[in-house]
Amino acid sequence: MQDHLYNFLLYLGDNALILGHRLSEWCGHGPVLEQDMALTNIALDLVGQSRNIFQLAAKMQGEGATEDTLAYLRDATAYKNILLVEQKNGDFAKTILRQFFYDAFNYPCYQRLMQSSNKDIAAFAEKSMKEITYHLKWSSEWVIRLGDGTEESLRRINEALEDLWPYTGEMFKYADFEIAMTESGVFPDAAGIEAEWEQEVKNIFAQAGLELPEKAWMHDGGKHGRHSEHLGYILAEMQFLQRAYPGQKW
Amino acid sequence: MEKNLEEIFQAKIDREEKIEPKDWMPDAYRKTLVRQISQHAHSEIIGMLPEGNWITRAPTLRRKVALMAKVQDEAGHGLYLYSAAETLGVDRVELFEQLNSGKAKYSSIFNYPTLSWADIGSVGWLVDGAAIMNQVPLCRCSYGPYARAMVRVCKEESFHQRQGFEILLNLSKGSQAQKDMLQESVNRWWWPAMMMFGPADGDSPNTQQSMKWKIKRFTNDDLRQKFVDVAYEQAKVLNVTLPDPDIKWNEERGHYDYGVINWDEFWNVVKGNGPCNKERLAARNKAWDEGQWVREAALAHAEKRANRKSKKVA
Numbered sequence: 209m210q211d212h213l214y215n216f217l218l219y220l221g222d223n224a225l226i227l228g229h230r231l232s233e234w235c236g237h238g239p240v241l242e243q244d245m246a247l248t249n250i251a252l253d254l255v256g257q258s259r260n261i262f263q264l265a266a267k268m269q270g271e272g273a274t275e276d277t278l279a280y281l282r283d284a285t286a287y288k289n290i291l292l293v294e295q296k297n298g299d300f301a302k303t304i305l306r307q308f309f310y311d312a313f314n315y316p317c318y319q320r321l322m323q324s325s326n327k328d329i330a331a332f333a334e335k336s337m338k339e340i341t342y343h344l345k346w347s348s349e350w351v352i353r354l355g356d357g358t359e360e361s362l363r364r365i366n367e368a369l370e371d372l373w374p375y376t377g378e379m380f381k382y383a384d385f386e387i388a389m390t391e392s393g394v395f396p397d398a399a400g401i402e403a404e405w406e407q408e409v410k411n412i413f414a415q416a417g418l419e420l421p422e423k424a425w426m427h428d429g430g431k432h433g434r435h436s437e438h439l440g441y442i443l444a445e446m447q448f449l450q451r452a453y454p455g456q457k458w
Numbered sequence: 459m460e461k462n463l464e465e466i467f468q469a470k471i472d473r474e475e476k477i478e479p480k481d482w483m484p485d486a487y488r489k490t491l492v493r494q495i496s497q498h499a500h501s502e503i504i505g506m507l508p509e510g511n512w513i514t515r516a517p518t519l520r521r522k523v524a525l526m527a528k529v530q531d532e533a534g535h536g537l538y539l540y541s542a543a544e545t546l547g548v549d550r551v552e553l554f555e556q557l558n559s560g561k562a563k564y565s566s567i568f569n570y571p572t573l574s575w576a577d578i579g580s581v582g583w584l585v586d587g588a589a590i591m592n593q594v595p596l597c598r599c600s601y602g603p604y605a606r607a608m609v610r611v612c613k614e615e616s617f618h619q620r621q622g623f624e625i626l627l628n629l630s631k632g633s634q635a636q637k638d639m640l641q642e643s644v645n646r647w648w649w650p651a652m653m654m655f656g657p658a659d660g661d662s663p664n665t666q667q668s669m670k671w672k673i674k675r676f677t678n679d680d681l682r683q684k685f686v687d688v689a690y691e692q693a694k695v696l697n698v699t700l701p702d703p704d705i706k707w708n709e710e711r712g713h714y715d716y717g718v719i720n721w722d723e724f725w726n727v728v729k730g731n732g733p734c735n736k737e738r739l740a741a742r743n744k745a746w747d748e749g750q751w752v753r754e755a756a757l758a759h760a761e762k763r764a765n766r767k768s769k770k771v772a
Contacts (some may be wrong), residue, residue, distance in 0.1 A: 239748065241540075360753045
């Protein structure tokens with residue numbers, strides 16, 4: 209049971225960290241100054257959330273574990289994030305759609321975590337909800353803007369949709385640690401999330417003039433440490449100093 | 459008439475009253491301010507690049523978050539400053555185009571690369587430190603919107619400087635490899651930071667006029683001296699050697715003497731021959747060009763919405 213809880217925490221933390229890392233790659237390169245700041249803002253929130261979760265996980269693990277040993281000293285196969293969040297930024301449309309798919313999923317997840325039987329998780333989820341609500345609002349508005357903008361923006365967001373859709377199924381393919389958490393009330397009523405996600409996506413797509421794709425083959429494996437090639441490069445970059453100068457304080 | 463207005467204007471400045479956007483001002487005053495404020499705004503935006511260069515490699519999550527917040531602050535400074543420039547009748551897009559075309563200048567310091575994690579500390583300690591010396595007097599600049607923007611900028615900059623110093627202090631207490639990283643970084647950043655105050659007073663033709671208009675309060679060399687005096691003491695705390703064998707205390711002057719600045723290097727970097735001039739401009743141009751369709755989409759969508767609304771009302 210403790211193992212499941214630990215893995216569940218890593219899963220939550222890894223999703224936030226890897227997506228935050230990806231978004232931070234935009235910093236200084238955004239399409240307009242205000243959106244550059246918004247992207248970095250969300251990156252900051254996500255990395256901040258991952259720190260909170262890793263601190264809980266590190267406390268469970270003991271043996272000198274810290275938020276940083278968890279982020280910097282695990283290799284790709286020990287990372288449990290979904291494949292969606294490690295996908296490359298691509299153009300602004302791809303970044304927006306990746307964010308929207310994640311936010312529309314994360315929002316109902318954290319609503320449930322606020323009701324968690326684990327007090328630490330419930331408190332953390334409550335604290336994060338304001339941020340997550342803003343993220344979803346921001347990414348939804350941009351999906352609508354790009355879908356209902358120009359011909360070019362519509363073409364680009366449709367291309368992003370084609371690329372990213374096969375990564376959406378993994379969110380709802382629950383791993384053993386998620387099932388255990390649902391059964392124990394740490395992550396109550398997970399089964400309802402998919403329907404809520406779909407409803408939200410349909411609603412925003414309708415306003416954006418986008419069509420939901422047909423059922424497609426879905427990639428998975430991230431929750432079990434089987435990632436795309438991208439994650440190795442993310443970690444190589446992120447972990448460079450900790451690996452090159454082991455055991456130092458920074 | 460013109461003469462009279464100019465006298466009233468100067469009298470106002472002499473009384474330490476602020477000039478506001480709708481007040482009459484000489485064309486040359488307006489031009490000087492537009493140039494200075496926009497250069498300052500551009501420096502904030504270009505400055506995001508060398509620092510952003512280490513966000514994905516920051517050594518701990520705490521450092522990563524702090525660095526992102528810092529770079530985001532720079533974007534915010536850019537925004538306040540572009541807004542201050544807009545009160546003088548230029549718009550942001552026009553200023554961006556001047557930056558992207560290479561016509562507008564920005565602080566040359568950002569044409570140097572950040573090669574190690576210690577550089578993130580050095581940029582905070584030396585570059586932000588030098589910037590603060592320059593910027594604190596600007597909080598009393600005669601032009602109201604610029605002075606007010608600078609109050610906010612300076613508050614955040616001094617926080618950044620402390621953060622940078624703290625990164626270095628941490629390295630100074632670390633392993634030999636970390637101490638070496640610190641020294642190597644200070645060796646590279648010291649002289650470019652000294653150049654940030656601009657040419658020596660004898661070679662700075664606009665200084666006198668800017669001081670008369672109270673845009674500038676101190677000369678380049680005065681500010682540079684202040685910086686050396688403060689930095690020398692801080693270097694002792696960090697246990698690093700400043701790469702200038704001529705630095706020594708001058709009892710008579712009550713200041714540290716320092717060596718000769720390589721002005722040839724300075725002017726070359728200004729002219730575009732610095733190690734990263736081309737990359738910095740290319741990065742800005744790429745972001746701007748690739749953002750074009752996004753900005754167009756946002757505008758098109760806003761128009762469609764407005765049309766739908768007005769149709770509904772009708």
